[in-house]
Amino acid sequence: MAPGSKGDTALAASSAEGDAIKVFVRVRPLEEGTVLADNGLCLSVLSSNTIRLNSKPEPKIFTFDHVADVDTTQESVFSSVAKKIVESCMNGYNGTIFAYGQTGSGKTFTMMGPPDSDNFTHNLRGVIPRSFEYLFFLIEREKEKAGAEKSFLCKCSFIEIYNEQLFDLLDSASAGLFLREHITKGVFVVGAVEQVLTSAAEAYKVLTTGWRNRRVASTSMNRESSRSHAVFTITVESMEKTNDVMNIRSSLLNLVDLAGSERQKDTHTEGVRLKEAGNINRSLSCLGQVITALVDVGNGKQRHICYRDSRLTFLLRDSLGGNAKTCIIANINPGSRCFGETLSTLNFAQRAKLIKNKAVINEDTQGNVK
Amino acid sequence: MATPAEWASLCEKFRSAVNLSYVESKKDPETEPYRSKYSARELLEGIKQQLGSEEAEGSPGGVGGGAAGADERERQRAVALAAVEYELGVNHTDTQEYSAGEEHLVKCAQLLEPHRLSRECVSLYIQAQNNLGILWSERDNIKTAQTYLESAEALYNQYMKENGNPPLDSSEHFMDEEEKLTDQERSKRFEKVYTHTLYYLAQVYQHLEMIEKAAQYCHTTLKRQLEYSGYYPVEWALNAATLSQYYLTKQCFMESRHCLAAASVIFGQAGQVPSAEDNETEQDQQDLRQRRAEIARCWIKYCLNLLQGARKLLEDNIGELDPDRQSELKAQQKKEEDEKEEDRKKAVLFGTSDLCDSILAMEEKVSCVFPLDFKEAREVFLVGQNYVNEAKDFFQVDGYVTDHIEILQDHSALFKVLAFFEEDYERRCKMHKRRIDMLEPIYAGLNPQYYLLLSRQLQFELADTYYEMMDLKVAIGNKLEELDSHTIKKINSLAQMAMKYYELFLDSLRSPDKIFPETLEEDVLRPAMVAKFHIARLYGKLITSDGKKQLENMQTSLEYYSFLVDYCEKHTDAVQAIETELELSREMVGLLPTRMERLRAKLSTFT
Numbered sequence A: 001m002a003p004g005s006k007g008d009t010a011l012a013a014s015s016a017e018g019d020a021i022k023v024f025v026r027v028r029p030l031e032e033g034t035v036l037a038d039n040g041l042c043l044s045v046l047s048s049n050t051i052r053l054n055s056k057p058e059p060k061i062f063t064f065d066h067v068a069d070v071d072t073t074q075e076s077v078f079s080s081v082a083k084k085i086v087e088s089c090m091n092g093y094n095g096t097i098f099a100y101g102q103t104g105s106g107k108t109f110t111m112m113g114p115p116d117s118d119n120f121t122h123n124l125r126g127v128i129p130r131s132f133e134y135l136f137f138l139i140e141r142e143k144e145k146a147g148a149e150k151s152f153l154c155k156c157s158f159i160e161i162y163n164e165q166l167f168d169l170l171d172s173a174s175a176g177l178f179l180r181e182h183i184t185k186g187v188f189v190v191g192a193v194e195q196v197l198t199s200a201a202e203a204y205k206v207l208t209t210g211w212r213n214r215r216v217a218s219t220s221m222n223r224e225s226s227r228s229h230a231v232f233t234i235t236v237e238s239m240e241k242t243n244d245v246m247n248i249r250s251s252l253l254n255l256v257d258l259a260g261s262e263r264q265k266d267t268h269t270e271g272v273r274l275k276e277a278g279n280i281n282r283s284l285s286c287l288g289q290v291i292t293a294l295v296d297v298g299n300g301k302q303r304h305i306c307y308r309d310s311r312l313t314f315l316l317r318d319s320l321g322g323n324a325k326t327c328i329i330a331n332i333n334p335g336s337r338c339f340g341e342t343l344s345t346l347n348f349a350q351r352a353k354l355i356k357n358k359a360v361i362n363e364d365t366q367g368n369v370k
Numbered sequence B: 001m002a003t004p005a006e007w008a009s010l011c012e013k014f015r016s017a018v019n020l021s022y023v024e025s026k027k028d029p030e031t032e033p034y035r036s037k038y039s040a041r042e043l044l045e046g047i048k049q050q051l052g053s054e055e056a057e058g059s060p061g062g063v064g065g066g067a068a069g070a071d072e073r074e075r076q077r078a079v080a081l082a083a084v085e086y087e088l089g090v091n092h093t094d095t096q097e098y099s100a101g102e103e104h105l106v107k108c109a110q111l112l113e114p115h116r117l118s119r120e121c122v123s124l125y126i127q128a129q130n131n132l133g134i135l136w137s138e139r140d141n142i143k144t145a146q147t148y149l150e151s152a153e154a155l156y157n158q159y160m161k162e163n164g165n166p167p168l169d170s171s172e173h174f175m176d177e178e179e180k181l182t183d184q185e186r187s188k189r190f191e192k193v194y195t196h197t198l199y200y201l202a203q204v205y206q207h208l209e210m211i212e213k214a215a216q217y218c219h220t221t222l223k224r225q226l227e228y229s230g231y232y233p234v235e236w237a238l239n240a241a242t243l244s245q246y247y248l249t250k251q252c253f254m255e256s257r258h259c260l261a262a263a264s265v266i267f268g269q270a271g272q273v274p275s276a277e278d279n280e281t282e283q284d285q286q287d288l289r290q291r292r293a294e295i296a297r298c299w300i301k302y303c304l305n306l307l308q309g310a311r312k313l314l315e316d317n318i319g320e321l322d323p324d325r326q327s328e329l330k331a332q333q334k335k336e337e338d339e340k341e342e343d344r345k346k347a348v349l350f351g352t353s354d355l356c357d358s359i360l361a362m363e364e365k366v367s368c369v370f371p372l373d374f375k376e377a378r379e380v381f382l383v384g385q386n387y388v389n390e391a392k393d394f395f396q397v398d399g400y401v402t403d404h405i406e407i408l409q410d411h412s413a414l415f416k417v418l419a420f421f422e423e424d425y426e427r428r429c430k431m432h433k434r435r436i437d438m439l440e441p442i443y444a445g446l447n448p449q450y451y452l453l454l455s456r457q458l459q460f461e462l463a464d465t466y467y468e469m470m471d472l473k474v475a476i477g478n479k480l481e482e483l484d485s486h487t488i489k490k491i492n493s494l495a496q497m498a499m500k501y502y503e504l505f506l507d508s509l510r511s512p513d514k515i516f517p518e519t520l521e522e523d524v525l526r527p528a529m530v531a532k533f534h535i536a537r538l539y540g541k542l543i544t545s546d547g548k549k550q551l552e553n554m555q556t557s558l559e560y561y562s563f564l565v566d567y568c569e570k571h572t573d574a575v576q577a578i579e580t581e582l583e584l585s586r587e588m589v590g591l592l593p594t595r596m597e598r599l600r601a602k603l604s605t606f607t
Helices: A074-090 A107-111 A127-149 A200-220 A284-296 A311-315 A336-352 B004-022 B035-057 B066-094 B098-115 B122-138 B142-162 B170-174 B183-207 B211-227 B233-249 B253-272 B282-314 B323-336 B341-348 B353-363 B374-394 B401-421 B425-445 B452-479 B485-507 B522-541 B547-570 B572-606
Strands: A022-027 A043-045 A050-053 A060-063 A066-068 A095-100 A150-162 A165-168 A178-182 A186-190 A195-197 A229-242 A245-257 A325-332
Touching: A022 A074, A022 A336, A050 A336, A060 A336, A066 A074, A074 A095, A074 A127, A074 A229, A074 A245, A074 A325, A095 A107, A095 A127, A095 A336, A107 A127, A107 A245, A107 A325, A127 A150, A127 A200, A127 A229, A127 A245, A150 A200, A150 A311, A178 A311, A178 B401, A186 A311, A195 A200, A200 A229, A229 A311, A284 B183, A284 B211, A284 B233, A325 A336, B004 B035, B004 B066, B004 B170, B035 B066, B066 B098, B066 B122, B066 B170, B098 B122, B122 B142, B122 B170, B122 B183, B142 B183, B183 B211, B211 B233, B211 B253, B233 B253, B233 B282, B253 B282, B253 B341, B253 B353, B282 B323, B282 B374, B282 B401, B374 B401, B401 B425, B401 B452, B425 B452, B452 B485, B452 B522, B485 B522, B522 B547, B522 B572, B547 B572
Parallel strands: A022 A066, A022 A325, A095 A245, A095 A325
Antiparallel strands: A043 A050, A050 A060, A150 A165, A150 A195, A150 A229, A178 A186, A229 A245
16 A cells, blocks of 8 residues: 555545547347348457458558447347446446447347337347446335335436427427536536436336437438437436435436438538548638647647537537546448447447546646755 | 520529538438438539530530730630539539549649639639649548648739739639629638638648647637637637747747737627627526636636746756846846847738727736746735636636636646745745645545546645645745744644655555555656655654654654665666655665664764
């Protein structure tokens, strides 16, 4: 043990271990009826953490924390990706699970399950419903263990981000929500409905309603669901009473279904910031982006960049290089037609692995030693 | 040439095609994103066929006008065909059929090649080159894109030098005489085409990592937007302010200041221009206020960098102001004043006459040369502090925690660097106290679960500030005949506070089960080591008359020094990050046991 370690200062900071974003790749099976011209696959899974992309002239090998081949079950995706995150959420950590990939690569299937089924009892249900079950299972177990001293409060919200605007999926009448920061509560959405949950069944209900709102929105207003991000957030608050001292712990679990990552069809609109924009942006009003890129190269000098992060990255600031356990599921379609998008998804996932909890300290080296 | 009726129908077709391409296509349903583009394409193919068939007929409808007339007609036909090829090229690239797009665009350029310096063709030709540049960059072949765009740039320059008359706009090739544009409008559109060339080049250079060149092209793009009034004030101002930050990282203070002054002046226009509906919503007002605060924050960074740059120049090897260096620089600055500045300035100046005057007036409010003494430094500091207040006005802690704290950190940094110029130690101490007063309360309220990084930064900065204050108190005390009890108490309490915050920082690195990491992450390695080292020194500085206590402090100090030494033995890659500290720690680990032995011996003789 290091000298001077007091060990009594309770700081809910994360350890160095586990801060790097975990990246998990899932390969979906080909659509039924796809004709397999010259094998038709652009990749093969070599082991449980490597994948080979049959690019020309040289094939490319990618390594991730885990690679799930086409026959992987929903249950096994859940246990290898989400289980740990839900557990650490019980221990007071924030956690986030993203699904990333082009439209049709299986993001929604992975996160939600097959479409048009409102009950989440069947085997094909995805990560989100399974997380609910597991979370409430853990809560019940905790309660039994600790008795009356410990109580839990779970709340959830469901937000959609489309065109840099926020919508509340639990209140379809609302529009134009804002992001704010609170000194003790972090980033929050002003005016978002927060629903109290007491069981997994209730959570399903909220999820279903919200999801339905999302889809309705996508037809009535000509909004394409794959162009919006959906963020389901659960706040878990535990209260423990010991010797008249109330100990409150709270953490967030974000479950995110990202917009399709494929190249935006209309090059004049702004793409998802998470992905690199196309090579040349034609709209003069995006000049700022070019300049921002120049400033980013800065050499540790003090500078301020006027352009805020996108709404999504702001909302999930803690998950991308902040104080949280984060996992990205990169979904890919093995069809050779999707080669280009698959390559770009794998490249993105590769970069995401490098994101770390960047706790840079403005440490001044001058005048230390006298 | 075609009969007037035929010609009219061609023009009509062309007009609908353009309308479909650029207006209707925006409303296409998601399921058929290119529907209008495809209809436009059909129309264009039709026009092309009609124009082509005339060629086969040898244009019999032409009025007998001799060879010259025929040449002229042939040329007109070629240009019209080129305009169609151009639209087809853009149409195909827009619908991601790059190979077909390239063919059309190359065809367009070929048709225009012999006439590219003529008033009829120059604009269209440049646009074709622009689009070939975009096309090749989509194919990830930036070098080829660069060639096309640079050739467009060169053509513009050549045309302006040799001809300079407002050229025909690319839309005019299918227009009747009476519809044709005014020279003023032509000029405006042509300049816009060229501005785009420069803007694309800025991006190409950025991709090629020719950062300086990219910045220069961004600067020119901004300049031209201003000249041809093709800008939104707020957007323009933000872009200029952002560009100023680029110049800061390059230590080009004159350019940086110019961008900021222009940003502030142009931003001022934003409020004056009545908006389209003239009923600005509250949200718009809010946005406007935020932008203003963003520009203020760029100014803060400007002042901070200027002061910090000056400090770097002036400090000696222990971080104190070097008077020799100071007088040397003062002499040098006097000599250089105004010399080179003027020339450099002409190259980057924004705006014309009136606008330029307001920008220059704005610039005068703060210097762009390094301040060399307290008085000059204070002037820069005060400007920075004003912007701090302006920025804080919008970025209040309730709602903008991160931004608010970042501004406070800047404010603290301004005080810190100003203190460097202050000679009086007591007054310097008071400046550091101001830093403590602004940072401590905000730190106390901050939840590290959501703001871990900020929280660590504040812990470290608070620790450092207390540490610095303690050093100053020791220096003040050393000048006294004898340390009075008040000073001793002060020194000890400052040291305790510094230790407290260093420990908090180190604790933040622990795992949930409170274990200090075996191996430190790269980004916290140096701060963690410095924290350990400073704590070691602080235990050494604590003043006590109690020998036993003194022995204890030495023992703790030794443990901290040993931590550094042991850690670096286990992790040799850490050595280079903390070389000086490690060396001193090794020395102390060698010395302290002997000193402690001596102290122990002394203590035992008294008991």
